[in-house]
Amino acid sequence: MPHIAIESGEPGIRGLFAFRPETAGPLNALAEVLLRGDNTLSRGERELIAAYVSGLNECRFCASSHSAFAAAQLSEGMALVGQVRTDPGSAPITPKLKALLAIAAAVQKSGRDVTGKLVDAAKAEGATEREIHDTVLIAAAFCMFNRYVDGLATETPEDPAAYAKSAERIVQHGYTSTTPAAGQNG
Numbered sequence: 001m002p003h004i005a006i007e008s009g010e011p012g013i014r015g016l017f018a019f020r021p022e023t024a025g026p027l028n029a030l031a032e033v034l035l036r037g038d039n040t041l042s043r044g045e046r047e048l049i050a051a052y053v054s055g056l057n058e059c060r061f062c063a064s065s066h067s068a069f070a071a072a073q074l075s076e077g078m079a080l081v082g083q084v085r086t087d088p089g090s091a092p093i094t095p096k097l098k099a100l101l102a103i104a105a106a107v108q109k110s111g112r113d114v115t116g117k118l119v120d121a122a123k124a125e126g127a128t129e130r131e132i133h134d135t136v137l138i139a140a141a142f143c144m145f146n147r148y149v150d151g152l153a154t155e156t157p158e159d160p161a162a163y164a165k166s167a168e169r170i171v172q173h174g175y176t177s178t179t180p181a182a183g184q185n186g
Helices: 012-019 021-036 043-056 060-073 077-086 095-109 116-124 129-151 160-173
Strands: none
Touching: 012 021, 012 060, 012 129, 021 043, 021 129, 043 060, 043 077, 043 095, 043 129, 060 077, 060 129, 060 160, 095 116, 095 129, 116 129
């Protein structure tokens, strides 16, 4: 049961955004830039970073949402997402993405856990400075989003179909769309 009255009845961060729409705009804009803006990392890869960090934080709503969003944008779908969330080291992803996920995992523990060694390893695998920057910011932002969702004990749907439906909206319309029910992170 949520710690505050969420009148919209929406689960997770969507309910919180309905509760405080003035904070929803900037947070959705951040998600739009990080997860859908121009980047050399694909949208699916960036959603995978968000899902991975959310899983490490044990935020079921965000991990489930962004796993569905990643799966919808990766040709390997949910099977790959599950492998990455379980063991990125053995998942069939590029060495560059593995190195970026190691940076994201370090951020999830503490920003100070991101070492020169981790950054050098990512660069050695071809990661650009912008990709490293964006990985750190995605991981940091999702630590905040995860704590926001779990700190207010929002509702978390059990049915994976709810997340798949949200994935369709996000993939088609993004996080800042004015389309009804779209533009809501998670």
